[in-house]
Amino acid sequence: MPARSVRVVVAEQTLGGTLGRLMAVVENYPELKADQTLRELSEELTSTENRVAFARQAFNDAALDYNNAAQQFPTTLIAGLFGFKEAGMLQSTTQDVERQPVRVQF
Amino acid sequence: MAMRFREHQEAAQTTTRRLLLLFAGVLVLLVLAVNGVLALIYRFTFPWIPGYPRFFFETNTALVLLFVLGGCWFEMLRLRAGGVHVAQLAGGRGLREPHGQPQDLYEKRLLNVVDEVAIACNVKPPQVFVLPREDAINAFAAGWDLDDAVIAVTRGALERLTRDELQGVVAHEFSHLVHGDTRLNMRLVGLVWGLQMVYNFGHSLVEPDEVGRRSPGLLFGLGLMAVGSLGWIAGRLLKAAVSRQREFLADASAVKYTRSSTGIGGALRKIADQAWRRQDGWHNAHAESLSHLFFVSRLRWAWFATHPPLAERIRRIYGYPAGPLPARVLPAEDDAAPDTQPMLPALAFAAVPAGDARAASAPPAAAAAGAAAPVPAEDGPLAREREALARIRRWQGPGERKAAVLTLLMSPGNEREQKAWEVETADIPVAAAVRADIAALTHAARLPVLELMLRRTAQRPVAERRALLEAARRMMGADGHASPLDRLLWLAMRHLLSGRPVEQPIATGKNDIAHLSQEVAALTAFLARIIDPASTEGPRADQAPLWYRAVMRALFADRPAPAWRAPDADALVAALDGVAALSAMQRPVLLRTWVEAAQQLAPGGRLSEAAADAFRLVALLLDIPSPRAVADRYIEVEVGAS
Numbered sequence: 109m110p111a112r113s114v115r116v117v118v119a120e121q122t123l124g125g126t127l128g129r130l131m132a133v134v135e136n137y138p139e140l141k142a143d144q145t146l147r148e149l150s151e152e153l154t155s156t157e158n159r160v161a162f163a164r165q166a167f168n169d170a171a172l173d174y175n176n177a178a179q180q181f182p183t184t185l186i187a188g189l190f191g192f193k194e195a196g197m198l199q200s201t202t203q204d205v206e207r208q209p210v211r212v213q214f
Numbered sequence: 215m216a217m218r219f220r221e222h223q224e225a226a227q228t229t230t231r232r233l234l235l236l237f238a239g240v241l242v243l244l245v246l247a248v249n250g251v252l253a254l255i256y257r258f259t260f261p262w263i264p265g266y267p268r269f270f271f272e273t274n275t276a277l278v279l280l281f282v283l284g285g286c287w288f289e290m291l292r293l294r295a296g297g298v299h300v301a302q303l304a305g306g307r308g309l310r311e312p313h314g315q316p317q318d319l320y321e322k323r324l325l326n327v328v329d330e331v332a333i334a335c336n337v338k339p340p341q342v343f344v345l346p347r348e349d350a351i352n353a354f355a356a357g358w359d360l361d362d363a364v365i366a367v368t369r370g371a372l373e374r375l376t377r378d379e380l381q382g383v384v385a386h387e388f389s390h391l392v393h394g395d396t397r398l399n400m401r402l403v404g405l406v407w408g409l410q411m412v413y414n415f416g417h418s419l420v421e422p423d424e425v426g427r428r429s430p431g432l433l434f435g436l437g438l439m440a441v442g443s444l445g446w447i448a449g450r451l452l453k454a455a456v457s458r459q460r461e462f463l464a465d466a467s468a469v470k471y472t473r474s475s476t477g478i479g480g481a482l483r484k485i486a487d488q489a490w491r492r493q494d495g496w497h498n499a500h501a502e503s504l505s506h507l508f509f510v511s512r513l514r515w516a517w518f519a520t521h522p523p524l525a526e527r528i529r530r531i532y533g534y535p536a537g538p539l540p541a542r543v544l545p546a547e548d549d550a551a552p553d554t555q556p557m558l559p560a561l562a563f564a565a566v567p568a569g570d571a572r573a574a575s576a577p578p579a580a581a582a583a584g585a586a587a588p589v590p591a592e593d594g595p596l597a598r599e600r601e602a603l604a605r606i607r608r609w610q611g612p613g614e615r616k617a618a619v620l621t622l623l624m625s626p627g628n629e630r631e632q633k634a635w636e637v638e639t640a641d642i643p644v645a646a647a648v649r650a651d652i653a654a655l656t657h658a659a660r661l662p663v664l665e666l667m668l669r670r671t672a673q674r675p676v677a678e679r680r681a682l683l684e685a686a687r688r689m690m691g692a693d694g695h696a697s698p699l700d701r702l703l704w705l706a707m708r709h710l711l712s713g714r715p716v717e718q719p720i721a722t723g724k725n726d727i728a729h730l731s732q733e734v735a736a737l738t739a740f741l742a743r744i745i746d747p748a749s750t751e752g753p754r755a756d757q758a759p760l761w762y763r764a765v766m767r768a769l770f771a772d773r774p775a776p777a778w779r780a781p782d783a784d785a786l787v788a789a790l791d792g793v794a795a796l797s798a799m800q801r802p803v804l805l806r807t808w809v810e811a812a813q814q815l816a817p818g819g820r821l822s823e824a825a826a827d828a829f830r831l832v833a834l835l836l837d838i839p840s841p842r843a844v845a846d847r848y849i850e851v852e853v854g855a856s
Contacts, residue, residue, distance in 0.1 A: 138846070139839035147319060154377070155326035162334035165473065170336070 120160060127153055164198050171195035219470040222530065226463035233456045237405070240452060241282060244409070244445040249274045251437040259433060278412060285408025290400055297357025297364030297396075298341060304354070306343030306366045313341060320372040324380065328365060331384045334471045335392055340365050344372065351375060351485050351541060353509045355387035356396060363391045370488075374541045375481055382468050382477030383509060389467035395460045402453040409449040413442030450518055457520040465527055479531040480539055485510050486524050487538035595656070602654040603851060606663055612674070613642040615667045616682055621652045622664045623686055623703055634692035638685045657823045661830055662851040664703075668710040679711045698743045699824055701786050706831045716837035718798035725797045727769055727804060733792025734804065738765050740785050744828040745812050764811040769804075790835060801838045805829065809841050821847070 131150060134140050141147070174195050178187040186192075249271050256266060298313065308314035309321050316322045325342055332339040340355075340363035348368035357363035365387050371380065390396055419435025468478040489510075511521040529535045609615060617639050624631050639645035655663060671679060686707060690700050709716070719725060727734055739762060746761040796804065809829055813819050821829070826847045833840040 136842055137839040138842060142850070148322070151319065151323055151326065155323075155330060158326075158330045159333055162330050166334050166336050 123156065123160070168197045171197045219466040222466035223463055223470065226459045226466060229459045230456055230463070233452055233459065237402075237449070237452045237456075240445060240448045241405075244282070244412070244441065245275050245278050247441045247445070248278050248412070248438065251441055252434060255433045255437050281411040281415065282405065282408035285411045286401065286404030289404035289407045297355075297362045298343075300356040301341075301343040301364045301366045304345060304366060305347060306345050309342040309344055313343070320369075323377065324367060324372055324384075327377065327380050327384050331381060331388050331471060334385070335388045337388070337392060340391065342366075344369060350488055351383075351481065351510075353383050353387055355390045357391065358397060358400075360391060363396075365391075370541075371481075373543045374484060376544060378472075378474065378477040379481040379484070380477075381472050382474070382479070383481045385468035385471040386464045386478055386509060388471065389464040390460070393460070393463060393467070395464070398460070399457065402456060406446065406449040406453050409442065409446045411442075413439055413446055416440075416442050454518050454520050458522045461521050461527070462530065465531060469531065475531050479528065479536065482510075482524060482528050482531065483536055483539040484541035486528065487541045489524065490538060595654075598654045599656055599659060602651040603659060603663075605651055606655075606666075607851070609648070609667070610670065612671075612678060614644055614648055615671050616685065617642050617645040617648040618652060618667045619664060619671070619682060619707070620686060620689055621649050622660055622667075623690060623700070623707075625697065625700070628693055630693035631689055634689040638689055658847060658849045659851060661827055662848050664707075665710065665834070666851050668707055672711050672713040683708060683711060698740065698786070699828060702744070702828060702831045702835075705786065705790065706834050709835055716835070717794070718801075718837060719795060721797040721799055725795050726800050727796065730792060730796055731770060733789060733795070734769065735766070736785060737789035737793050738762055738808070740789050741808065741828055741832070745808075745822075745825045746815070747824075761811055761815050764815065765807055768807045768811060793836070796836075801836050802841075805833055805836070805838060806841055808832075809843050813843060823847075 131153060134146060134150070141150075177183050178192050178194070252274055253266065253270070256270070298308075301308075309316050309325055316325055321344060324344065328342050329339050337360055340357065340360070343364060343366035345352075345366055345368045349370040350368060351371040351374055353365065353367040353371055355363065355365050365384065367380075367383070371383060375383065416435045416438025419431040420439060465478060469475045472478070508521075510524065511519070525535060606618070609618060620635055620638055624635050642648075652660075652663070671682060683704075686704060690696055690704060696704075742759045742762045746759040793804075809821070812821055812825050812829075816822060816825070821843065826844050829844045830840050830848065833844070839845070
């Protein structure tokens with residue numbers, strides 16, 4: 109699990125970083141923003157970010173349901189019997205550096 | 215106050231269970247009632263026969279159950295045609311293979327949103343349909359199980375909801391699919407139909423046959439009708455109550471899946487706005503009969519209503535009765551639009567007066583029926599401009615375009631130019647109407663409309679374009695004097711009419727601003743006459759104007775700037791040719807420097823109209839996008855461009 113989490117984190121940072129900076133520049137030029145291809149790109153980016161976020165949310169929901177079920181009365185006996193471990197939930201990947209607003213200068 | 219969705223979900227599930235138990239109770243009561251009534255009637259009709267016929271009660275019970283459950287099964291069979299069939303019946307067009315393709319950015323966005331919510335719900339993405347003829351915001355989910363599932367959304371919802379709100383609506387529909395509401399609904403519909411069959415059977419016993427004789431079972435028939443109708447009413451009430459609980463459950467689940475109450479809350483508020491304006495009608499005939507499947511349904515009679523009242527749904531989501539939101543058409547990519555201020559497509563915020571802005575953000579304290587939202591004030595000048603723009607977009611003919619271009623190029627208050635205008639447009643009958651419409655435009659619309667007309671003319675034959683250029687030159691030269699802005703306009707016109715793309719040289723190391731300093735200075739000096747007119751004329755005409763000096767400082771901070779030379783009338787073309795050699799990456803830097811210097815010098819940081827026009831035209835000539843400070847001063851006029 110840890111190795112996979114690290115790969116997820118790296119992939120998310122690549123996605124969020126470079127393309128995010130491109131879209132931040134585009135924001136400053138309303139005429140560029142209105143261009144058809146850029147609009148489609150922007151839509152695809154938004155959708156991809158949302159999909160990642162929802163997948164994380166779905167995973168965390170499932171982990172939470174599992175943890176809850178394993179700790180309620182009848183099922184906790186079975187969980188103890190078969191040694192079910194508590195599921196870890198995904199943590200936020202943004203580091204403090206990334207939480208600063210993007211400043212665009214060129 | 216955020217919605218505690220898990221609590222709401224559990225409450226809705228519990229209530230549903232109770233209602234379904236009640237439903238079973240009604241069924242049992244019905245059986246008992248039928249038996250009781252029939253026994254009573256039998257006793258009444260045949261008092262001399264002791265006891266009851268053999269299997270009297272068993273037969274009654276069996277028949278009732280046969281009717282009810284059989285009717286239910288029959289109805290389910292009928293509706294088994296599948297989700298896709300239902301969607302097509304409602305007038306839908308498919309957006310995924312093999313039922314169709316997405317045709318514009320709105321539909322692609324819907325597909326993306328459905329896929330995202332499917333990930334959040336952990337289910338396979340269903341088929342997606344759009345109802346293109348419906349303007350009202352609505353949606354439904356149909357389908358027997360998750361493999362057969364379909365989500366259909368109206369075109370009005372695609373155009374009028376932001377991305378978050380669309381996500382909320384789709385999540386609500388997904389909740390119906392995930393919780394098996396469609397299946398439950400179909401079963402309940404079947405049961406109610408079965409209950410109705412008891413009544414129907416009774417009715418058939420009561421009716422006289424062809425020769426007018428009444429059958430001996432008349433009283434039994436009446437009894438069955440009485441009991442059957444009561445059972446039917448009870449069944450419908452319970453079904454409606456179950457439906458309402460499932461709607462609350464779906465709302466709570468939508469909040470859970472999207473982790474946001476503003477999405478679905480905003481959608482419901484916009485629907486309230488549409489309902490209040492009576493824009494929520496349906497165009498498709500079949501849609502009415504499927505109304506119990508939809509996201510929102512108009513109230514027929516409160517107890518039989520399959521959906522809870524809109525105001526109650528909004529109150530549960532927000533925790534207080536939030537007012538309606540204006541349901542305007544939004545551009546497809548505008549997912550950054552704030553909730554309370556959807557971007558009005560044909561108006562720039564720069565031109566919105568205070569009254570309109572206040573009215574556009576709905577006050578939270580609305581009457582319970584959600585009917586008290588103030589309509590944004592239909593201000594005189596703005597409404598006139600909107601109507602004028604609607605007419606202007608339809609101008610396709612040569613006469614209209616020529617009159618429009620010439621009107622826009624005309625300097626106001628200039629008698630000679632006016633006379634020249636009249637001469638040039640003498641052969642155009644609609645010229646006066648065109649002029650009136652253009653007069654209704656604010657500054658924010660003039661240049662965009664000019665560009666629109668010129669782009670349309672650019673596709674015409676060369677002769678027509680040349681004639682237009684000559685006419686413009688004649689008109690502008692009528693008073694023997696051409697202002698700098700006029701020259702810029704004419705050059706931009708020529709550029710747009712030529713239809714040729716502008717060359718953007720790549721950086722060769724010799725064509726950056728430092729190397730082309732003379733040409734840049736010449737163009738800046740020319741523009742100074744527009745940006746800073748006060749200091750280029752009059753007694754200080756031999757001194758470099760403030761703006762020019764500010765720009766030179768910004769560009770050539772550490773090097774000696776080119777000396778100021780008061781530009782002569784024909785400097786513009788030469789200067790532009792010089793700057794045209796500038797590389798593609800340096801052009802935006804130059805434009806940005808000009809704009810920032812102008813903003814610093816302008817009172818309040820706001821560019822003058824002439825300055826904004828000049829910058830926009832130069833950006834057009836150099837084929838670079840205008841920076842925000844300039845672009846914000848204008849509005850989008852092209853239909854379909856946003």
